[in-house]
Amino acid sequence: MADYKWPSVEKRSLIGKRISKLDSPWKSSxxxxxxxxxxxxxxLYGRMVLSPHAHAxxxxxxxxxxxxxxxxxxxxxxxxVGVGKEVLWAxxxxxxxxxxxDDQARDAARAVKIDYEVMPYLVADTTPDKATGYTQQxxxxxxxxxxxxxxxxxxxxxxxxxxPVITHCCLESHGSAAEWDGDKLTVWASTQSVTGLxxxxxxxxxxxxxxxxxxxxxxxxxxxxxxFGSKFQADTWGISAAVxxxxxxxxxxxxxxxxxELMVAGARPSLYAKVKVGAKKDxxxxxxxxxxxxxxxxxxxxxxxxxxxxxxxLPYKRKHTAVHTNTGPARAWRAPNHPQFALVTMxxxxxxxxxxxxxxxxxxxxNLQYAGERNRGFGTKDYEQELAKASELMDxxxxxxxxxxxxxxxxxxxxxxxxxTWGGGANNSSCNIxxxxxxxVELNMATxxxxxxxxxxxxxxxxxxxxxPLEAITVNIGDSNLPPAGGSGGSTTIGGVxxxxxxxxxxxxxxxxDAAAASLGTxxxxxxxxxxxxxxxxxxxxxxxxKQACAKLGVTAISxxxxxxxxxxxxxxxxxxxxxxxxxxxxxxxxxxxxVKMEKFVAVQDCGLIIDLKTAESxxxxxxxxxxxxxxxxxxxxxxQTGKMLNADMEFYKLAGIGDIGELVxxxxxxxxxDDRGVIGLGEPPTVSxxxxxxxxVANAIGVRVPTLPLTPDKVLAALGKGGMA
Amino acid sequence: MAKRPGxxxxxxxxxxxxxxxEDDERAGLGxxxxxxxxxxxxxxxxxxxSGDLLKAEPLPQEAPDAAITKLVGPGAVKMTxxxxxxxxxxxxEPRVTLLDALRDHIYLTGAKKVCDRGTCGACTVIxxxxxxxxxxxxxxxxxxxxxxxxxxxxxxxxxxxxxxxHPVSQAFVDNDASQCGFCTPGFVMxxxxxxxxHPHPTYEQVKASLGGNLxxxxxxxxxxxxxxxxxxxxxxxKGGNA
Numbered sequence: 001m002a003d004y005k006w007p008s009v010e011k012r013s014l015i016g017k018r019i020s021k022l023d024s025p026w027k028s029s030x031x032x033x034x035x036x037x038x039x040x041x042x043x044l045y046g047r048m049v050l051s052p053h054a055h056a057x058x059x060x061x062x063x064x065x066x067x068x069x070x071x072x073x074x075x076x077x078x079x080x081v082g083v084g085k086e087v088l089w090a091x092x093x094x095x096x097x098x099x100x101x102d103d104q105a106r107d108a109a110r111a112v113k114i115d116y117e118v119m120p121y122l123v124a125d126t127t128p129d130k131a132t133g134y135t136q137q138x139x140x141x142x143x144x145x146x147x148x149x150x151x152x153x154x155x156x157x158x159x160x161x162x163x164p165v166i167t168h169c170c171l172e173s174h175g176s177a178a179e180w181d182g183d184k185l186t187v188w189a190s191t192q193s194v195t196g197l198x199x200x201x202x203x204x205x206x207x208x209x210x211x212x213x214x215x216x217x218x219x220x221x222x223x224x225x226x227x228f229g230s231k232f233q234a235d236t237w238g239i240s241a242a243v244x245x246x247x248x249x250x251x252x253x254x255x256x257x258x259x260x261e262l263m264v265a266g267a268r269p270s271l272y273a274k275v276k277v278g279a280k281k282d283x284x285x286x287x288x289x290x291x292x293x294x295x296x297x298x299x300x301x302x303x304x305x306x307x308x309x310x311x312x313x314l315p316y317k318r319k320h321t322a323v324h325t326n327t328g329p330a331r332a333w334r335a336p337n338h339p340q341f342a343l344v345t346m347x348x349x350x351x352x353x354x355x356x357x358x359x360x361x362x363x364x365x366x367n368l369q370y371a372g373e374r375n376r377g378f379g380t381k382d383y384e385q386e387l388a389k390a391s392e393l394m395d396x397x398x399x400x401x402x403x404x405x406x407x408x409x410x411x412x413x414x415x416x417x418x419x420x421t422w423g424g425g426a427n428n429s430s431c432n433i434x435x436x437x438x439x440x441v442e443l444n445m446a447t448x449x450x451x452x453x454x455x456x457x458x459x460x461x462x463x464x465x466x467x468x469p470l471e472a473i474t475v476n477i478g479d480s481n482l483p484p485a486g487g488s489g490g491s492t493t494i495g496g497v498x499x500x501x502x503x504x505x506x507x508x509x510x511x512x513x514d515a516a517a518a519s520l521g522t523x524x525x526x527x528x529x530x531x532x533x534x535x536x537x538x539x540x541x542x543x544x545x546x547k548q549a550c551a552k553l554g555v556t557a558i559s560x561x562x563x564x565x566x567x568x569x570x571x572x573x574x575x576x577x578x579x580x581x582x583x584x585x586x587x588x589x590x591x592x593x594x595x596v597k598m599e600k601f602v603a604v605q606d607c608g609l610i611i612d613l614k615t616a617e618s619x620x621x622x623x624x625x626x627x628x629x630x631x632x633x634x635x636x637x638x639x640x641q642t643g644k645m646l647n648a649d650m651e652f653y654k655l656a657g658i659g660d661i662g663e664l665v666x667x668x669x670x671x672x673x674x675d676d677r678g679v680i681g682l683g684e685p686p687t688v689s690x691x692x693x694x695x696x697x698v699a700n701a702i703g704v705r706v707p708t709l710p711l712t713p714d715k716v717l718a719a720l721g722k723g724g725m726a
Numbered sequence: 727m728a729k730r731p732g733x734x735x736x737x738x739x740x741x742x743x744x745x746x747x748e749d750d751e752r753a754g755l756g757x758x759x760x761x762x763x764x765x766x767x768x769x770x771x772x773x774x775x776s777g778d779l780l781k782a783e784p785l786p787q788e789a790p791d792a793a794i795t796k797l798v799g800p801g802a803v804k805m806t807x808x809x810x811x812x813x814x815x816x817x818x819e820p821r822v823t824l825l826d827a828l829r830d831h832i833y834l835t836g837a838k839k840v841c842d843r844g845t846c847g848a849c850t851v852i853x854x855x856x857x858x859x860x861x862x863x864x865x866x867x868x869x870x871x872x873x874x875x876x877x878x879x880x881x882x883x884x885x886x887x888x889x890x891x892h893p894v895s896q897a898f899v900d901n902d903a904s905q906c907g908f909c910t911p912g913f914v915m916x917x918x919x920x921x922x923x924h925p926h927p928t929y930e931q932v933k934a935s936l937g938g939n940l941x942x943x944x945x946x947x948x949x950x951x952x953x954x955x956x957x958x959x960x961x962x963x964k965g966g967n968a
């Protein structure tokens with residue numbers, strides 16, 4: 001019988017190799033059909049009317065003119081607003097219209113007349129003392145005796161650090177196309193949660209008087225153009241597209257405009273902190289204290305879990321204030337809150353190391369006892385190994401210098417380091433493997449692929465399990481009519497879908513081995529599937545081809561469905577939690593212009609057993625590049641005067657280009673101590689450290705801390721004005 | 727950060743094109759009438775980009791004179807585009823961009839609508855050999871006109887006519903140069919336009935030449951390798967359908 005456990009390294013034919021993604025040819029030839037690309041017969045286009053005010057009460061909505069505009073077929077007042085209700089941020093969608101063409105829908109949206117009673121607002125991401133009435137002070141949290149810790153310290157630094165709100169800026173904006181067929185609804189959605197949306201559509205539409213059961217909602221997401229944590233919900237615009245489609249009796253596609261995407265469809269909370277941290281002469285930390293604040297939009301906000309990673313048994317006291325602003329609400333952004341925590345923590349650590357005249361790598365090594373154990377029984381060896389590997393790849397010992405590059409000229413070089421962790425886990429997914437008598441194999445699972453290689457990875461797992469080439473597996477995903485799968489968030493997808501696939505494929509294979517055993521004159525437990533054959537273990541000469549084996553099935557296909565194993569079962573060992581890594585950045589800074597340039601950027605990352613090394617490395621490269629974006633360029637700029645976002649376009653909401661990222665080096669930790677932990681997700685962890693590593697590199701280069709990201713020329717020059725190498 | 731795909735600055739191309747039109751085909755259409763057209767056509771980037779026209783105020787309505795008979799729009803008009811070597815007739819308002827014409831009228835959805843303001847390059851197509859942002863070109867400006875043939879427009883759909891990948895597309899697959907893939911067709915078209923004119927690009931030249939395309943997932947490392955590799959294979963006459 002085939003065993004469900006992951007094959008040992010010498011038996012892997014596909015797992016861990018560099019394999020190109022199955023859907024890349026569709027994408028690079030332009031044939032992939034995203035929600036944004038869907039065309040249905042007689043399809044209408046939807047556009048929305050947005051609030052121009054950051055805070056206002058709606059006193060009247062007049063759609064009568066819009067309804068008579070050319071091409072207009074339906075108008076919908078969005079579910080969560082209406083006359084008498086308040087809008088809490090500028091850009092909030094209020095009315096949606098559907099028309100024959102996109103431009104006609106825009107014209108009609110402009111013709112909707114909405115009256116407002118404008119109310120006071122706060123949009124500036126300001127200190128709590130300037131935000132009276134908009135703050136929520138959370139309870140102070142303590143561990144040990146921080147005051148005693150500071151009394152023991154030989155050196156103490158106090159600093160201020162922060163990261164502003166950034167937006168997700170998915171290139172495929174949020175949205176969907178919706179079409180009814182009687183009481184059945186089909187939605188082509190750009191989503192991270194194919195299965196989850198069926199429930200949400202059913203509930204929201206039923207509440208709107210258009211009842212539909214979850215089973216009658218079909219979500220289709222064969223590909224999607226980026227989510228990063230912002231696309232778990234149907235959102236008001238998704239529901240409204242379905243409402244408009246019902247009213248008009250025609251399909252409606254409604255995708256957000258770029259300004260809307262940037263204003264309302266995703267924000268990462270800001271975090272600012274005043275930090276005090278102390279250590280003994282040898283670098284051992286003795287205490288941490290932080291007073292932090294930040295905004296998640298009009299509500300919410302949680303305690304800041306500071307210091308990041310290295311807090312086990314370290315005395316600390318910390319308090320956090322949530323500042324409620326009239327801005328588009330926060331959504332999960334890759335590794336929610338970790339990048340902010342890492343920046344505040346690692347920057348403070350680096351400042352302390354500088355004060356002690358210590359190499360920050362030595363400082364981190366000295367304090368690893370506070371990091372706790374990521375990998376059971378492994379102690380802190382993983383961080384030690386990763387710091388050593390990153391140092392080697394960066395040539396850290398040669399490049400690191402005490403604060404401030406003393407070489408003559410305008411261009412100063414520096415290096416910085418940060419480390420990170422992430423839990424991950426496994427979402428709850430079901431996989432069906434069907435082996436047909438003609439030898440063809442189908443893999444059926446509702447899961448979405450956000451572009452990270454989920455489709456390919458489950459194909460690899462099935463092919464590896466069945467001893468077949470990847471091309472032999474027909475992978476069907478991205479359709480809620482397939483066996484249900486969890487949403488893709490928190491780096492839980494790969495653990496969930498790979499373990500379910502492994503179990504389903506193993507069960508299906510065992511059925512096939514049963515069917516083939518007689519013809520090989522043995523029992524199923526003596527057989528294995530290798531290289532497209534079913535053969536006797538230890539006697540490869542006794543073998544039949546995959547097709548011959550499948551022909552024994554007669555007319556009945558094998559269909560086996562398995563779920564992600566539940567916690568605390570032996571099968572759960574197919575996946576586990578807690579990964580980490582180390583990143584090192586090298587920058588050059590022109591102290592005359594303040595421009596920071598990426599030179600080299602090294603990431604050393606652990607993610608358990610790697611299924612596809614090529615796409616795993618790509619995930620890390622991508623995270624590093626997103627990291628360069630938020631370290632150097634990104635900021636959602638809000639204007640207190642008008643209450644609006646000033647840079648709701650891609651000209652002024654800046655992302656790094658292909659020439660802005662320097663040389664990137666990715667090294668995946670593999671082998672004993674790593675592989676044997678099972679499959680763990682990778683979407684979040686490598687996005688955590690870039691801001692901290694790059695900020696530290698700039699401080700090392702110019703001899704002074706630039707307190708907040710992004711590290712734009714004006715801020716670099718302002719910091720230099722206060723000291724450093726200027 | 728550079729803001730253009732390929733080799734020619736599209737903004738300059740658009741301005742040049744509009745200038746030429748004002749001087750030639752629309753001779754007889756006076757400044758006043760042209761402004762009226764621009765005003766009626768709402769936001770039309772290609773038209774309004776023409777320098778000092780931005781400052782002009784729309785004029786009050788007056789009786790049409792002989793010159794105005796050459797005006798088109800604001801309603802839908804018939805236009806003929808030359809897309810991937812074939813004439814394509816569509817009926818669309820003059821304010822419709824080439825990108826919207828491709829996507830919503832001809833159903834060629836390879837070019838993506840992302841920024842819709844000439845920044846990100848996801849809508850890149852090749853017009854008369856130059857990589858251009860199709861969101862910033864009006865369809866009517868590249869359509870056939872009396873005495874002037876339609877511009878030759880290549881979209882990503884032309885690269886794999888029989889399903890066999892173009893060497894640039896294949897290199898994007900091999901080097902994992904796409905994640906979500908929404909920027910990918912634009913990158914592929916920019917890369918193709920660049921390689922067509924510079925068959926032996928270096929790594930450094932690729933970084934400079936593709937500065938007008940933005941990716942959110944962070945695929946730039948793969949893109950760099952893909953473009954150099956594709957150029958090498960194309961120069962050697964191997965790979966894909968080229």
